[in-house]
Amino acid sequence: MPLLRAPELLPAPDVPTAVAVPGLGLTVDAWRAVAQRLAAAVPTAVLGIPSAGLPADRDSPVTPVAQADRLARRLAERGLLDAGPVVLLGHSASCQAVAETARRHPSTVRGLVLVGPTTDPHAVPWPRLIGRWLATAAHEDPRRFPEILREYLTTRLAGFLRTMRRARFHDLRATLAGSRVPVLVLRGPHDHIAPSAWLAELARTRPGIEVATLPGGAHMVPVTHPVDVARRVRCWAADAL
Numbered sequence: 001m002p003l004l005r006a007p008e009l010l011p012a013p014d015v016p017t018a019v020a021v022p023g024l025g026l027t028v029d030a031w032r033a034v035a036q037r038l039a040a041a042v043p044t045a046v047l048g049i050p051s052a053g054l055p056a057d058r059d060s061p062v063t064p065v066a067q068a069d070r071l072a073r074r075l076a077e078r079g080l081l082d083a084g085p086v087v088l089l090g091h092s093a094s095c096q097a098v099a100e101t102a103r104r105h106p107s108t109v110r111g112l113v114l115v116g117p118t119t120d121p122h123a124v125p126w127p128r129l130i131g132r133w134l135a136t137a138a139h140e141d142p143r144r145f146p147e148i149l150r151e152y153l154t155t156r157l158a159g160f161l162r163t164m165r166r167a168r169f170h171d172l173r174a175t176l177a178g179s180r181v182p183v184l185v186l187r188g189p190h191d192h193i194a195p196s197a198w199l200a201e202l203a204r205t206r207p208g209i210e211v212a213t214l215p216g217g218a219h220m221v222p223v224t225h226p227v228d229v230a231r232r233v234r235c236w237a238a239d240a241l
Contacts, residue, residue: 008054008074010035010046015083018044018237019075021098022053023091023116023222024163025152030091034222037230042087042237045080047071051163052094055154062163064093064170068100072108087111087237091222092193093118093167096175103178111241112183113233116191116219119168120198129168132192139190139218148220176205182240183209186232188217188225210236 010028012018018038020031028046035044049071050056060066071088075081085108090098095117102109123129176183185202187194199211212232217225 008048009078012043012045013039014043016043016045016080016086017083018042018087018089018113019080020044020046020089020222021071021091021094022046022048023220024052024093024118024167026053026091026148026223027151027154028053030151030220030223031089033226034089034229034233037226038233041234044089045078047074047078047080049074049094049097052097056163063166064096064100064175065104067094067097067163068104071097071101072105075108081108085110087113087241089113089115089233090117091115092219093163096167096170096172099172099175099179102181103175106179106181109179109181111181111237112179113236114183114185114202115222115229116187116194117172117185117198117202118193119170119172120193120195121171122198123193124168129193135192136190136219139188140220141224144220144223148223173202173205176202176209180208182236184233184236184240185209185211186221186229187211187213188219188221189213189215190218191221193219210240 022030028048031046038044048054050060088098095114203209203211214228
């Protein structure tokens with residue numbers, strides 16, 4: 001199975017007002033279909049960071065806080081903040097990094113979109129988390145498995161596991177409580193990694209957090225249901241920003 005190349009940046013067609021960060025183990029291509037559908041209303045670039053778009057060096061710190069600081073630097077270095085603060089989109093474990101960016105670097109972020117956010121505190125033990133992954137995988141589109149596996153191999157499984165170990169104990173609720181930007185939280189109806197009860201918990205964290213379950217899909221909805229994701233983001237952006 002040939003591996004994909006892992007570019008750091010998928011540029012927006014215009015000056016970006018949003019930047020998406022791939023989910024853990026995925027590459028920038030995972031957001032491509034959503035970004036294409038957002039282009040007219042919310043020009044969106046996709047930026048990779050170690051373990052979430054790019055391979056992670058063995059010595060790279062991969063806690064959500066370290067990832068947030070790295071993301072803020074790369075946003076500035078890549079000129080993605082030249083027009084002002086952006087909406088950050090995260091998927092799965094990268095939700096924790098983008099939320100920490102809003103908390104630690106508030107001048108860079110004007111809104112957050114969190115798709116299938118981790119980590120539900122009820123799923124911290126490895127056996128429970130793995131059980132949820134398996135239950136979710138049963139509802140993913142099997143035609144996408146080769147593509148997703150190539151992405152995981154490209155960003156390297158060792159980095160995936162190391163980052164997940166750090167992310168399991170990070171409290172996303174506390175992070176969201178420390179920011180004031182509007183937030184949209186999305187999930188697929190068959191996502192056991194980000195169940196509806198967990199999203200309801202996040203919504204109770206503070207005002208300004210909107211949650212929604214999409215019509216279809218599981219955890220990989222940016223890949224499998226980009227039309228639904230983009231439609232919901234466009235509606236939210238028109239109302240909340």
